[in-house]
Amino acid sequence: MSDEPQVLARVENGVGHLTLNRPRAINALTHRMIISIRDALGQWRSDARVHSVLLDGAGDRGLCAGGDIRGLRENVLASRPNDTRDFWRDEYTLCAVIANYPKPYVALMDGVTMGGGVGVASHGSIRVVTERSTVAMPETRIGLAPDIGGTWLLSRAPGEIGTYLGLNAATMTGADAVWCGFADHLVPSTNLPELRDALLAGDDPAAAVARFEADPGPAPLEANRDWVDSCYSAATVPEVIDRLDALGTDAARAASAELAELCPTSLVATLAGVRRSRQRDHLRDVLDQEYRTSSWLLDRPDLVEGIRARVVDKDNAPRWNPATIAEVDLAEVEQMIA
Template sequence: MTGPENGTGPGAQPNPGPGAEEPVLLRTRGRAAHLVLNRPKALNALSHAMVRRIDEALTAWEHDPAVETVVITGAGERGLCAGGDIRSIHADARDGDGSASAAFWRDEYRLNARIARYPKPYVAVMDGIVMGGGVGVSAHGSVRVVTERSRVAMPETGIGFVPDVGGTHLLARAPGELGTHLALTGAQIGAGDALLCGLADHCVPSGSIPGFLDDLADLPVPEALARHAENPPPGELAGRREWIDSCYAADSVEEIVRRLLAHGDPAAKETAETLLTRSPTALKVTLASLRRARRLGALERVLEQEYRVSCAALSTHDLVEGIRAQVVDKDRTPRWSPAGLAEVADADVERFFAPLGEHELGLAGPGTAAGEDPAG
């Protein structure tokens, strides 16, 4: 997915001219208002300032009768967004008190919830790389468009973190145990599998994206889609459902790994080997988060849970070490602590879900708290 970063890729907007240094470009074309994530050299990674700018734009456009559709795209050729600015999170977790990251997540998760409830069509063009925070600003939208170039993932366990931005809500609702597989492994999927898993709605060839964006200026979204949407390239997950559903139905990560190794399918064994490279703590917290998300139901309640988990992760060894190994030093050899699944106790997992008191995200309002099981 490499290439020039000059905004000329299939999903890119035309050269924006003055103001191009802005991290989020706002423009209106006919009946459509456009958000363009504009940090192509950082693969459009989200900063706190970008989250606030997007939220402000959504407020203005929600009350503007001339705006009938909102569209989000990414500048450059490589993708919509590779996630949050984890270098900043690394520095805050290592050297700061975590307050900057907590404030970023508070606004980001509120934005995710807002996108899911936005009263006008919100069209997310998920061309190229869409990961982590990029999923948060796209997959909660009402119209999610992938292309044959799409690579969608929630890769957090590889950096000692847990899927957030409503990712555990989305993956908990995927068919069978597909979401558990994607959350624990962090595997990237293409257009066909994104549609299968409920992370996207339509596939438009990348070469047709400029024409699709042009048509959104004049046409209602369904008519523009009718002109450009096609069947996606075939995915891989449907053919793996048998072992995915049977292995990931287990109640513990240890048992999931055991079943994968014993299954006999080479892909299952390879998946087990992948899991054993991930943060053991993150794997166990992720599995618990997904199971709880299924019971919590509403996105807002799941985001409250994710906020607790994310804030707890700031004080862990694995988040700092994972980002160091994968992003800062890039030696790809994180030294997890604890180093093995058996060393992660139930109490170690449970502390990630501890209530935050007055610091709760507070999205869901009164009623069932994020950490409570509504089923009893």
């Protein structure tokens, strides 16, 4: 293991600067990184010298590809599932800390920002994307369900767009992320170095972002709003699929085909989670719900298998268990989430 810090934390001109520093892994989050961010934010919270926080990522591929899912799989295979539960507990708690941080928290979501990357960015107070941003909650691809406050964000996207994003593990552009409430501003990537310099010079964060932002333009997802709302408002995943198949458009057929490849148990848990999150008034309650969901899924075979198929062996042929949505115990899922 490299001795190089996985998170660079320093104070410049009154700005607490956090840089995720695993560029070869697109800055995927380890437990060690979560603790480092938490400790830095805890120190800066009461430090009168620090008036704002800036989060960015090392390298040019993205802010953060998500959690270190290889490590999660290794914990399970080594009979250490509680190490993964500890990671999630600290990660979800960090999301609540960020959401309630008393100082401006600026996240630069350039490039890949997925899963855990959304957690450390989209709960901040000033969230910046670029035209290079690809933002997603891709958990149903690996046998998990949207977490890190993801169901809170998804449940508050326009109409049923969040349901679609969560079930289909679909990717948002920068403009989509602004429209869906995962980000606030789009700054062209060519302006990002100047914005970073202005922030680190101690400029007012809101004023600095306003100086460099651009109109994000129309969100591509918005053009899909009608058919997504019509199909994804169904009460169950099989009903969603039936509506997509009945609609029969190219986009609906593609969405149905995507769902057929994803983890059945994850799909049922995701739909239930997004719907329940809509009824909750506080992020902390949603994070509690997601912790229960993730812990429950950890005890099932799909998470290890999904990571094997998508990340380790990369054969993209996961053997889900159960293999079909009809075999998933909906009552068990509902009871777990409740």
